[in-house]
Amino acid sequence: MNVILLGPPGAGKGTQAKRLEQKHNLIQLSTGDMLRAAIDSGSELGKKAKPLMDAGQLVPDELMIEIIADRIDQPDCANGFILDGFPRTTPQAEALDEMLAEKGLTLHSVIEMKVQDEILVDRIVGRYTCANCGAGYHDSFQKPKVEGVCDACGGTEFKRRSDDNAETVRSRLAAYHAQTAPILPYYGEKGVLKAVDGMTAIDEVTEQIEDALGAA
Secondary structure, eight states, rough: OOOEESTTTTTSHHHHHHHHHHHHHHEEEEEHHHHHHHHHHTHHHHHHHHHHTTTTOOOOOHHHHHHHOOOOTTTGGGOEEEESSOOSHHHHHHHHHHHHHHHOOOOOEEEEOOOOHHHHHHHTTEEEEEEOOOOOOETTOOOOOTBOOOTOOOOEEOOOOOOOOOHHHHHHHHHHHIIITEEEEHHHHTTTTTEEESSSHHHHHHHHHHHHHHOO
């Protein structure tokens, strides 16, 4: 089962992807994580991406498709994958479909998580992660059970993304609405698009996604 999670920054895609990963034995493919891993490894793909990311520029579609293609060829993706953060534009969606077709693969579902912009600003500004294992938390919605201690690994160091501030978040939301939202009709026409209400509690969003996957 191959799934795409769509929605603006902070909609909860990462949280829901991890739940899908555990329940269905899928692999979450976050393009941001893959890019950072490629850069850290010093690979040829990473060397191409690093100067672009350092300059705040977008990585070319061809390079992203190549990174994704290499990743889904790995044995751990045999049961399927969850794409988080890609595609962001209609040309990327078309290129992804073409690459998957070449591999004899198809998309099972594209899940759109709908959340209001101002709610997203609050969500993003307050989020942080464990510096050791990457578990996600939030100042208001999802605090560690023991203050200052990661529930998952017991780590005591946490970090926030430097771009998780209100001004940057609103800019990212504007980019999402301008570039990514138009791909929704693309997947709608293919009959794979399902929408869920991302404003509800985390467990309720999970139930909606499971229902959508079952109906696909």
